[in-house]
Amino acid sequence: MSATTSGTLDAKKSPMWSSGHGHDVISTKTLGFWLYLLGDAMMFTALFAAYAVLGHAFNAAGGPWIRTVAHAGVAFRETAWLFASVLAYGFAMMALKKGNRGGVLLWITAALLIALGFLAVDGHEVMALFRMGAVPERSGFLSAFFTLVLYHGLHVVVGIAWMLVMLVQVASAGLTEKVVYRLLNLRLFWHFQAVMWVFMFTFLYLRGAIV
């Protein structure tokens, strides 16, 4: 193998400068956003690692532990809400596939409303825990627990805000290239947080019923 990997190429005949070459904007944007999401997954990983370290009984420092704060039943209800919202966003994507602007608007609105339902259940649950004195300042365990729950909740809030912005953009600008790649990125974001929720549900909420 020599430095000239194309040794057989006839230099005089092959073109030196390309023409008509452009880059696929949409693919470039979605790749970058996916890379960002992998970074975000790394943040979730770090938080899960922190939770793995601080999840022991003695990290609760005599305060409420996992059995008291993680309610699998409620969490399963939240799962249903969240997955339904994800499905609704999927329908928005199918409407986009056909260039159906009205369908996109309709289904994003649906996804947004269902996500609000998730937030309501989630928020209610967290507030109830706070009222019974299970607050993040109580112990290392609760700090790690609530940080994970609230970090996922933050994703849902950001997703909802983003959907609002996209509703305005789809309505005002139509399905332009910029709007389309943002819808695709939002799709990645929204489906990504659902994947994260799978781990939240399993290792946060179900664990409470095991130990």
Place this chain on the structure above:
Amino acid sequence: MTHGTDNAWEHPEVQLAGGGYVAAFVVGLALMGLSFWMVRGHMFAPAGLAIAISAVAAVAALVQCVLLLHMNVSRTQVWQTVALVLFIPLFVLTIGLTSWMFHGLYRRTMMMPAAHAGAPATQAQAGGA
């Protein structure tokens, strides 16, 4: 745009959307329900249960990655998939190695009531090593 049309929504990545979403919803919810049911009914001993729900979570995540996030090796998706595959070992390493080292650390440094009560340092050390 290089895909040859004026309509942005005709981009191949948009065209990936399909009926998989419904399947993802049904399978995802069913798998989470399965975990929930196993835990509720205490189907196995805690250790077995932990392994079982972890496995179900892995399957559910895989299903979502394939059906929702379209992780495959088609021309538009291949780099997304490659990036994910490169990252998965890092997730495992981070959590796995951290748990391992702290498991040892806790065992060796925490003064649990049972672990050391009244034991002189010399006797406890063989166990702690």
Place this chain on the structure above:
Amino acid sequence: MPMNSLRPKGWLRLLSLLPLGLLGGCAHRRGGDEFWMLDPRGVISATQDHYLALDVLIMLFIIVPTGFFIVWVMRHYRRDGGRGRHDARWDHSYALEALVWGIPILTVGALSYYSVKAIYAVNPYHPTVVVRAARAAHVKNPLDIDVISTDWQWVFIYPKQGIATVDRLVVPKGIPVHFRLTSATVVNDFYIPQLVGMIDVMPAMRVRQSLLVSRAGTYEGYSANFSGAGFSWMNFETRAVSRAAFRAWVARVQGAQAHLTYAAFEKVARPTINVHGRVAYFSRVQSGLFRHVVAETAAGKTYPTPMAMTENMTRYLKVQARRDAHNRD
């Protein structure tokens, strides 16, 4: 002494100086006994030195020829005056690439083997070299010492003797000493270069360390991990004495006036920069004090650093210096 066999042989110790020679040497006074790292006086540190020498030797075996090769290539193939033949296309050779990967892999393999061996040999919780040396010398009762680091002093408790000291460690030579260590505030590293390597002393956790001194003498110990403003003054003198002298010392301390109760400990643990290296002795120690300190720390007890020792610690240091000047050790 039987443990002498564990100390690196003379020539090996000489070789461990090689990197220094390679790096250009240095001010070398009084026969090199200021090179604490290379002048081990305990079984643990001697073992560590032995492996250090081994490690350096193996590495030099690779690095020195490589260095010479690079220098030779640079001379031989230089454009102005070099004698090497230029080959503008040569960029690959399977044999050389196998060598290029093979040499590091073999080296790392060998080093890994010794590294793992060494880790088990001086494992602070169960140092096989100490165990073996003690067995060979038929030493039955090791000495237990509890160590608590505070901001910024060291409290040494001898539970069986019922005594405690601040910033002074006295151990008998030839007898294994087992430490339990914890911190009342922040993390420190317990470190006596000539006797034993570093170990993190962590609040609310208990770690162990062992040592076995093979030669009597006075050794410096200090914290190696930054722990706040008074960190630089966190030294304690370690005196390794004969068994008889140790017994005499214990008896003397048992006559000291002060007692170390938890309340007295809280006073000691208040942030103090021991500028003048003052030593304190306590003749009676509240039983279970070590565990009590760990439990209190785990329950959230802290000894906050006053603002006076952060932004504006000058005044504090002056007051302290004046106070210490009046009642020196």
Place this chain on the structure above:
Amino acid sequence: MFVHIDGPWSPLLGRLALSEIPYNNPILIGTFAFAALLAVVLVGLVTYLGLWRTIWRDWLTSVDHKKIGIMYILIGLVMLFRGFMDAVMMRAQQAMAVGPHSAGYLDSPHGYLTPYHFDQIYTAHGTIMILFAATPLLVGIMNILVPLQIGARDMAYPYLNAVSLWLTAAGAALVMASLFIGDFAHAGWFGIVPVMELPYSPGVGVDYWMWAFQLSAVGTTLGGINLLATIVKMRAPGMTWGRLPIFTWASLSANLISLSTFPVVTVALALLALDRYFGTHFYTAGLGGNLMLYNDLFWIWGHPEVYFVILPAFGMISEIVPTFSEKPLFGYLGMVLASLGIAGVSWGVWLHHFFTMAASPAVNAFFSITTMAVGIPTGVKVFNWAFTMFRGRLRFELPMMWASAALFFLLVGGLTGMMNAFATNDYMVHNSVFVVAHFHMMLLLIVYAIFGGVNYWFPKVFGFRLEQRFGKMFFWLFTAGTAVVFIPMFTLGFMGMTRRLAYVAFPQWGPLLDIEVVGIAIYVLSAVFLVAQLYVSFRDRAKNRAGLDAWETSRSLEWMTHSPVPFYNFAVTPEVHARDERAWRVARGVDTVRPERYEDIHMPRNTAIPLWLGVLSFGLAFGLVWRMWWLVEVCAVAIIALVVIRSFDHDTDYTIAAKEIERMERAIRDVPSGRPAADDVIGGVPAFRQGV
């Protein structure tokens, strides 16, 4: 909700009060006077030359990857200077504060710095050198080179690139602000918990450190995404993975590291922030916290970060050595695998930063072995460079001098690194100055590679070569300084000296500390020659004018466009036929083939939004440091609003007509490998002129 802090607080200024300005400290006042004087001179100069418009239009609002790269490098150089001054102060203090009888000045018991002040200085030194000098310098170089090496017009996301730059700049500004307003952290550049928790650090220093770190971490993560996407998506036709220039491979590996690890440090710091602001218990000793968790999370980032900065340095050496050996890189595939291997292994070694935490022997053994395994790909690299020179025709011009000196640092750093990887050796030297000397060897390797790279690519970016005579004197003096500082430091390590001592208790360490000060003096002297080199180079720039290929034997794609590079990089995107495209074309005599026709070029438009985002995030962080909640709220809302508003801006690009390109290309009058006649390089070529 917020944790209570003792001391005064007002709604308007938060914890900030006049007493936080260190007007009674002569050192800081002197520094402030110097900085203010410098600022006045600079502002005056810019006004006198009438450059405000250019600076705003062509630089501050630019999204051009080359200009952003240059600005990164400028930030890096300024911070390098600041970090170096910290080093000077540290060395002076340690040399003065030896033994109980050493004198004390300026209210200090020994030396001239109080322990608390000294602690801040070494913390600032480390933080600055790693995060605000090495990282921006290398990110800047990657920014400039990677798009050029793969034949791209710009980065994948030019706007995001500017955002990354200004976030890093905001972080650097925050560090600088801590000099004169309040104080800086005192717990080491990697932070030591629980020293950084509120009970032990009640001041704002840790907050400054934390938020500056956080801003730079976010900036670098975004930059990593950008570079990765650029390398994957923006390659010119024919630029297959097997033909990717080696520096681009190194950048790819480095940015895989940055993308995967910077988020972890973001979390580590965020959890610390939660502890300090909301009173949670992540890293506290009591109430269920675990302080080792911080070490764990921090070093998951911290060790790979070392490779994040060293891989581009390796990449630069791998570009310089073949050029001046006049032959291709030996073992290209091995080099690529070694780069990726280093990135991969870097993920499994982090515990070696706390070998002494009493983990079980099995854990220590595992991490000792993985750490040593890093030596395999690194060893491969050294051998490959040696074999690249083997059978070459070596020219020791400046870049080659720096690069080959770096090789020897790698040998010393590798030897001492293997010593530290050996866990029981680490027990002996873990927190000693031996370790400090070791990682300075590695960081100096990076510095040497950077100086080599700057000398090597300077003509590509600015159009003229750097002067060699003063440059060589700078090289030799710098090397002498390195020897005189770090050989005693290694020796002190063997004598048992630990790091971070504001006061040196053992007088026998004194003489070597004095020698280190001599070394520092040599460093200072060498800087004079650096300045002379830059001045003479600038003065004689017409004489040192470089053509396409400044070194005549360069090999990769970036040497196929003009020097300096026009803002559109390549008038027409090149077709790539070989691994070393430039060398391939020269060998076949087709390097003079110019494009037959030009096409319209699509370019991103300049925008001030990234700059405002930087300013606002500085405000946000500053508000958080001093707990001025109104400022935090205003800045947070403004940031979100700006991001949303930007997303409604549809006019973010523009097109340059083919005719215009042709006109500009003709104006350059470049001779492919000869010396083009240009009277005034700077400002005289399209590189620094961008039509909007």
